[in-house]
Every structure is written in C-alpha cells, then in structure tokens.
Amino acid sequence: MRLLEGKTLSAEILASLAPRIAEVRERLGRAPSLAIVNYFADSPSAVYVKRKIAACGKLGITVKLFSPAASEGYPAFKTLLARLGADPAYDAIMLERPLPDGFETLETWDALPAAKDVDGLSSLNMGRLFIAKRFAELESGNFFVPCTALAVIRLLKHHGFDVAGKNIAVAGRSAVVGRPLAHMLTGLDATVTLCHTRTRDIAGVFKRSDIVILAAGKAKWVKKEMLGPGAVVIDVGTNFDESGKMCGDADEDIKDTAAAVTPVPGGVGPVTLACLLEAAVKAAELAPKPERGGIILT
Numbered sequence: 001m002r003l004l005e006g007k008t009l010s011a012e013i014l015a016s017l018a019p020r021i022a023e024v025r026e027r028l029g030r031a032p033s034l035a036i037v038n039y040f041a042d043s044p045s046a047v048y049v050k051r052k053i054a055a056c057g058k059l060g061i062t063v064k065l066f067s068p069a070a071s072e073g074y075p076a077f078k079t080l081l082a083r084l085g086a087d088p089a090y091d092a093i094m095l096e097r098p099l100p101d102g103f104e105t106l107e108t109w110d111a112l113p114a115a116k117d118v119d120g121l122s123s124l125n126m127g128r129l130f131i132a133k134r135f136a137e138l139e140s141g142n143f144f145v146p147c148t149a150l151a152v153i154r155l156l157k158h159h160g161f162d163v164a165g166k167n168i169a170v171a172g173r174s175a176v177v178g179r180p181l182a183h184m185l186t187g188l189d190a191t192v193t194l195c196h197t198r199t200r201d202i203a204g205v206f207k208r209s210d211i212v213i214l215a216a217g218k219a220k221w222v223k224k225e226m227l228g229p230g231a232v233v234i235d236v237g238t239n240f241d242e243s244g245k246m247c248g249d250a251d252e253d254i255k256d257t258a259a260a261v262t263p264v265p266g267g268v269g270p271v272t273l274a275c276l277l278e279a280a281v282k283a284a285e286l287a288p289k290p291e292r293g294g295i296i297l298t
C-alpha cells in the first residue's frame with residue numbers, strides 16, 4: 001500500500017512563501033498578519049491552532065489568537081468580526097469551527113469580510129467558488145476557497161493522480177470540505193458522488209469508486225470490506241479514538257484493500273495548514289498599500 005503523506009508538499013508550499021512575505025514587507029512596511037478566532041480549546045480543529053501559530057512564527061507572519069467565550073453571545077461575535085474586518089492591522093481572518101450553537105448562520109457568512117476570509121466561508125467567496133466552472137478559475141481568481149478542500153486537490157496532484165474521468169466518492173456534505181471539494185473535482189472533469197447520512201448502500205458507492213474521500217467526522221468508520229480493491233483513500237477525518245489518539249474516518253484495516261491512503265495525522269492536515277498560510281500571504285498581497293503616515297485605505 002502506498003502512503004500519501006502530506007508533509008513534503010506542505011514544506012514545498014511553505015518554502016515558496018518566503019520571497020512573497022519579503023515583498024509584502026517591502027510594500028506594506030510590515031509582515032502579513034492573521035487573526036484566528038477559536039471558541040473551543042478542546043475541539044478537534046483546535047489541535048491545529050498551536051501548529052498554525054508556530055508555523056506563522058517560523059515564516060514571519062504576525063498572528064493573534066482571539067478566544068472569546070460563547071457566553072458573550074452572538075452580538076459580541078458580530079462585533080468582533082466587524083472590528084477585525086475594519087482593522088488594517090489584520091490581512092486575514094480564520095474562523096475555527098465549530099462555532100457556538102446558533103452562530104453558523106447566513107448572517108455570519110454575509111458579515112465575514114471576503115477580502116480577509118482565507119478559508120473561503122463568506123457568502124461572496126463561496127458564491128465565487130460555485131460560479132466557477134473550471135478549477136483553473138479558482139487558481140487564478142483573487143478570492144479564497146476552503147483550505148481543506150483545496151488541500152485534497154493539491155495532494156492528489158502532488159502524488160500524480162489525474163482525476164479526469166475518474167469516479168470519485170466524497171463522504172460528507174459540509175460547506176468546509178464535502179460540497180466545495182465535490183465542485184472542485186467536477187471542475188477537473190471527475191464524476192463525483194457526494195455521499196451523506198441518507199445515501200443508500202454507501203459501501204456500494206465506495207466499491208464502484210476509483211477514489212474515496214472521507215470527510216464525515218466518524219472515527220474509524222470505513223472498514224476494508226466497504227472499499228473496492230485498489231481504491232485510493234483520502235482521509236480528511238480528524239477524530240479521536242477511545243484512547244484519545246487522533247485518527248481518521250478510515251479504520252487501519254483498509255491497508256489490506258486500498259492501493260494508497262493518506263495517514264492521519266500527516267496527510268491532508270499539513271497541506272491544509274500550508275494552504276491557509278499561503279492564503280494569508282495572498283490576502284496581504286491584495287491588501288491596499290498604506291497612505292503616507294501609515295493609514296491604510298479601505
């Protein structure tokens with residue numbers, strides 16, 4: 001079985017950012033800057049927050065973590081978004097999910113400033129994503145797409161997989177991974193089946209697929225008997241098993257069936273991190289140049 005690690009690609013992306021960061025410093029008189037908003041210190045995504053902060057430090061990206069309490073309520077969250085959006089000290093905003101109950105609303109995605117929304121969740125960025133017909137339009141556009149979905153595409157390309165004409169199953173229909181990823185793959189001429197909790201005979205769908213992408217958030221859910229021989233499995237799951245160890249959506253026994261699989265951790269995660277920091281640098285590149293006296297036009 002071939003192991004599709006993501007650390008090599010992640011390192012390549014991060015290495016490519018150094019000259020771009022230097023150019024931002026020259027143009028703006030400061031480093032690119034990222035604001036991270038995280039409500040839950042014990043969520044699976046929070047595992048990556050420390051890694052993001054550490055990676056920013058190594059690259060020279062300014063980063064600040066905001067950890068508001070859910071008890072402050074939705075109005076305080078909206079106020080924080082507005083403040084970060086208007087503050088020229090921050091080029092990029094990363095909202096760590098999950099958000100508190102009732103916070104993930106259309107009002108939130110409308111309020112998230114598209115120019116700083118490096119994970120592509122704002123209404124404007126998401127609309128631009130789904131209007132695009134070809135993947136090349138996403139690569140060349142001055143907007144942002146969900147980093148995890150983008151990381152899957154880049155990891156497949158890095159390991160030499162051409163998805164054109166392939167049958168691909170995507171398990172999970174979230175706005176962060178499943179739906180945008182299915183659209184991206186379609187833009188690369190793949191035939192995609194987007195699976196979810198109401199999909200009938202999901203194992204049958206998997207068995208008929210050349211590539212199976214797992215983003216359901218169910219620890220060790222997929223077993224070897226659910227896959228066809230020679231399947232390529234991209235495991236986006238970030239879960240913790242009964243012993244507290246991080247694991248994906250696929251069980252370890254799939255190695256007996258799959259031809260190639262991404263490890264968890266060490267697969268999609270490092271590439272997602274690199275894509276996020278790349279997007280933060282891109283946001284700084286697109287930011288207005290400050291006027292004399294240090295005031296930035298907005």
